[in-house]
Amino acid sequence: MLAGFVFALPIFAGKPVPGNPDFPDIPNDLLQNADEIPAFWVSEVDAIASFLKEKVKRGRVMEIGRTAGGRPILAVAYGEPRKGRGTTTFSGAIGFFDVRAYLGPDHAKKVFVGLGGVHGGEFEGIVGVVNFISVLETGRDLRGREWPELTAAAARIDRIVLVPVVNIDGRVRIPLRMEPFAGTDNRYHQYFNTGTWKNGRPIGWPTIKEFIPLEFSRTQFPGGYPNDAGVNLMHDDFLGARQPETQALLDLMSREKPDLLFNMHTGAPPENYYMRMHRPAAELRLDAVYEELYRTVHTALALAGLQGTKDPAIEAAKPKRGNALVNLDAALNMHCGVLSVVIESPSHSFAGRNRQGEVVPHSADMLLDAQLVAYQSGLGFLADNGGRAKWAPK
């Protein structure tokens, strides 16, 4: 059998894994985990559910909804939520020129939401949320490393809600815990993230967005972008026939009315292969706040050695215009006024290049550090600058 022969070639050291019976044509040479998986790399749905059950004592675990495939979406909440209701809708409050009419009597509270795994094949953000929960529970990530500044920043926020995996269907579909590292070759990440057509050709980005819903029968493997209904949750039919995952997020936003949301993805720019925050298609009045947030987070990443240089003047310079897409973050902003931003991580599975064209791999440790530094600086920003009611009250 050709597949068996290919598998026998030790191109990349890995540990074979069983496939997914729903997608029997996944090539054997792709069905392998990284040879050594750090204990902190908790990325699989069952392992996360066990982690939440056993380790969450200070927070409260809640099911915020079910996926198209009927799977529970779990969140963990810390602190006291906003109490009392506003007198109008978010849109009404904007029309009334006072967002506090929507936020209600305790509009001054500060509420943060973190999302992992809106795309099921993007493991870095999932591992990041799990380790963030560990820090909130114990002061330490799953390596045992203390994060006193993150703990202190979190203590200044009234309410934190974390969803380790939004697209549970997409994550469950991928039978790997950690992809092998393949140098500058993104074969594992591309296959499992954006999928492959029946004829073996990668679907790839951005073609994966040309077909929503994606018909799985046309694919050898549909990747981790879509839920079980074939829908990429970043580009749902937000104001029409929404997916249950989107509805669960909208309902969560209605209850929590967050100020700031980090939507953690994997997809750093290949020519500057470091964590980057993207400008959302949000209300124009939040633009200056976004730019200050961007400066804060990229400064923290640079000083932590997690950007191309350690110079904030380079790494945290004013973000470019023109890449703001109407997507989930725009929908969440329109729904409740949250400043919702995508943050793209490099992948553990392949290396990109820095601005000088040199190949820059990222260790699993660096990837986790970047996740936690982003949360630390984001929470610090929210604590220092106040939330929605302060940013653009009138």
Ligand SMILES: [Zn+2]
């Ligand atoms: Zn993504």
